[in-house]
Amino acid sequence: MDVIVERCAALDVHKKTVMACVRGPDERGGRAQGLREFRTFSRDLARLRDWLVEQEVTEVAMEATGVYWKPVWYVLESAPFELKLANAQHVKNLPGRKTDACDAAWLCQLLECGLLRSSFVPPREIARLRDLTRYRTKVVADRGREAQRLQKLLEDAGIKLDSVASDIQGKSCRAMIEALITGERDPVVLADLAMTRMRPKIADLREALVGRFDEHHALLARMHLDHMDELTRIEKRLDAEVDRLMAPFDEAATRLLTIPGVGKRVAEVVVAEIGADMSRFPTAGHLASWAGLCPGNHESAGKRRSGKARKGNAALRTALCEAAWAAGHTKTGYLPAQYRRFCRRFGKRNENKATFALAHTLIVIIWHVLANGTSYDDLGADYFDRRNEAASRQRYLVRELEKLGNNVTLEPAA
Helix, strand or coil, X not given: CCCCCCCEEEEEECCCEEEEEEEEECCCCCEEEEEEEEECCHHHHHHHHHHHHHCCCCEEEEECCCCXXXXXXXXXXXXXXXXXXXXXXXXXXXXXXXXXHHHHHHHHHHXXXXXXXXXXCCCHHHHHHHXXXXXXXXXXXXXXXXXXXXXXXXXXXXXXXXXXXXXXXCHHHHHHHHHHHHCCCCHHHHHCCCCHHHHHHHHHHHHHCCCCCCHHHHHHHHHHHHHHHHHHHHHHHHHHHHHXXXXXXXXXXXXXXXXXCCCHHHHHXXXXXXXXXXXXCCCXXXXXXXHCCCCCCEEECCXXXXXXCCCCCHHHHHHHHHHHHHHHCCCCCHHHHHHHHHHHHHXXXXXXXXXXXXXXXXXXXXXXXXXXXXXXXXXXXXXXXXXXXXXXXXHHHHHHHHHCCCXXXXXXXX
């Protein structure tokens, strides 16, 4: 294969070590190769950077190995050469040659022949925003799990609070649980703590609050509530920091909020995962493929083996599937009409497929909104009816016949 990059380097990154391979021209007109190993401490990475500069390399590639590539990237990004982050699935070495030196040499050969595609590495401000939104998602999920543990504890104590209340994290339920922890056992007194919409359920609450709640349950319930309160405080701190970092992207977030199903947090996740500059993704299809929101391609011998979607950005895909479910269950508009159309295609038992397909529609809309700097313009709930009306169908068929060299004259049937 032809050499595209004359002087290049590749790094095989691990937790404790980095194997560096440099390839360049030799004195006889061939290619020379040099290998050197470095530790991943900051001073050693600085020596790696100086060595690469000394070797006059113009491009450096590394695999996206977990989080271990990040400290290496941050040290090298200030150097005067181009960095490329390669998807590990795209650069697998031949079997039977698995060593760090061979991996680095193989990656370097792919780079010098121009066979590597660089993955999307977000700018520093987007990366920080991404860390916060992803951690916030984990915190919210942890709080939900802690609420489930509390519910399980109440069931063990015979307190059937969740059979009457839809949310045991509400104010009324919280007051009743706090009273149980402090020693109150009278179901009449406990039920009277109900507020607003819980007041009509007092009779059922008196039955549900009869159980065997004791000191052991009180100890565990106190721990669960304290943990939930701490997670809530962390979530509020994360919200404040996300709002601060989202300030430069307020215009993009405002446009995203015009899309049905996309709320404040989904808009923040979208900006945190892909940014507001769509020049990195040439088309909406590229973005959908990167996010893992498009059908897979696996065809051999003229047969399509599987259409399963490839793995992509899990955080973005989860957020958009949630937004798609919300958009699909609105009353009017293009997106619920599209959702019902998908449901008819996939069947009632495959609503998850319809939601996933609608998430693909959403990522396409998001690309156009951010790339064109416009707000969402709904096509209307009757879009598919208008598109499939008789006159439109007739015009389509006439055009197809004319493409085949026919002159078409339409006469109404008798």
